[in-house]
Amino acid sequence: MEQIILQLKESGILGRGGAGFPVWQKWESVSNAVGDEKYIICNGAEGEPDVFKDGYIIKNYPEEVINGINIAINFLSAKKAYLYLNHNYYRDNRERLVELIGDLPIEVIEKGKGYIAGEESAICNFIETGIVEPRQKPPFLSNVGLFGKPTLVNNLETFYYVSKISKGDYGKKRLFSINGDVSDAGVFEESEEVTLEDLLRKTGNYPEFDFFVQVSGGAEGVIMLPEELKSPLAGGCGAIKVFNREKTDLFELMQYWIEFIIYGNCDKCVPCREGTYRIYEMVKARNIDKEKMLDLLDVLEKTSFCALGRGVVIPFRSLILKLKFEDYGDGKI
Numbered sequence: 001m002e003q004i005i006l007q008l009k010e011s012g013i014l015g016r017g018g019a020g021f022p023v024w025q026k027w028e029s030v031s032n033a034v035g036d037e038k039y040i041i042c043n044g045a046e047g048e049p050d051v052f053k054d055g056y057i058i059k060n061y062p063e064e065v066i067n068g069i070n071i072a073i074n075f076l077s078a079k080k081a082y083l084y085l086n087h088n089y090y091r092d093n094r095e096r097l098v099e100l101i102g103d104l105p106i107e108v109i110e111k112g113k114g115y116i117a118g119e120e121s122a123i124c125n126f127i128e129t130g131i132v133e134p135r136q137k138p139p140f141l142s143n144v145g146l147f148g149k150p151t152l153v154n155n156l157e158t159f160y161y162v163s164k165i166s167k168g169d170y171g172k173k174r175l176f177s178i179n180g181d182v183s184d185a186g187v188f189e190e191s192e193e194v195t196l197e198d199l200l201r202k203t204g205n206y207p208e209f210d211f212f213v214q215v216s217g218g219a220e221g222v223i224m225l226p227e228e229l230k231s232p233l234a235g236g237c238g239a240i241k242v243f244n245r246e247k248t249d250l251f252e253l254m255q256y257w258i259e260f261i262i263y264g265n266c267d268k269c270v271p272c273r274e275g276t277y278r279i280y281e282m283v284k285a286r287n288i289d290k291e292k293m294l295d296l297l298d299v300l301e302k303t304s305f306c307a308l309g310r311g312v313v314i315p316f317r318s319l320i321l322k323l324k325f326e327d328y329g330d331g332k333i
């Protein structure tokens with residue numbers, strides 16, 4: 001087994017894009033896939049609100065990211081890698097990245113429009129055709145990806161840590177972005193094992209007021225109460241947003257989520273296109289029929305074509321089931 005696979009396996013690192021899949025397994029499956037050409041995509045789309053650790057990495061440690069991508073190129077004998085960045089990261093870092101990349105077969109490209117343009121199969125479609133739409137899976141990209149060839153897609157933070165792992169400088173750490181009603185918002189590197197409560201305390205961000213948090217993204221992240229923060233973050237993208245319960249209008253918060261999704265989805269499938277609009281109508285009217293809402297979420301979860309539609313369910317269901325609206329006069333539910 002190649003040295004890098006052994007190192008990745010030994011490190012136990014999981015992908016940092018959200019799904020939390022063991023990195024070595026993904027690399028090995030692309031390596032074992034049959035194809036005369038192989039491709040790599042480093043996903044720095046980071047399009048969800050309140051997630052900003054990839055932006056921090058590409059600004060401060062671009063050499064590590066490029067080194068991580070180059071390790072994958074060599075391991076897979078890949079034809080080409082794409083460093084896929086959202087508009088701001090592309091605008092701010094492209095010049096420096098191109099300089100650092102030099103003759104390596106890595107192209108820096110700007111993300112397509114909409115949140116869905118960060119979904120891995122939508123990235124493949126966008127690179128091939130300019131159209132932002134996800135693909136049916138299976139087949140998985142590790143077998144049939146970009147241009148129909150085996151493709152390795154990893155999050156930008158993953159490549160950053162691959163580089164560190166190759167140098168024996170990993171330390172089982174990960175990056176967390178913290179913001180919201182906190183005194184010290186920012187990106188923090190901490191042990192993967194740290195509990196969410198300890199993370200907030202260590203960074204001086206544990207609130208002294210009644211609060212809740214949204215974990216793993218400011219549009220599709222799960223709502224958690226203080227008593228749920230005693231375990232480490234398993235998977236997820238490492239984003240934590242703190243909300244002061246008294247100062248937060250839950251209907252405004254839900255409207256923010258659903259408007260983001262409505263503008264960021266691709267309208268390809270009915271459950272996500274129509275379901276999100278029905279949610280928007282209820283939220284906008286500040287009058288939610290709880291049973292109807294939970295039914296709608298159920299349908300979205302079971303029938304949406306891709307993970308974006310299924311992910312809509314996560315914040316809404318957790319907020320509606322965990323938080324008491326009546327105590328704060330937030331609206332009718």
Ligand code: SF4
Nearest residue numbers: 267268269272306309
């Ligand atoms: S769930 Fe459907 S409409 Fe929503 S982003 Fe995915 S394919 Fe597009």
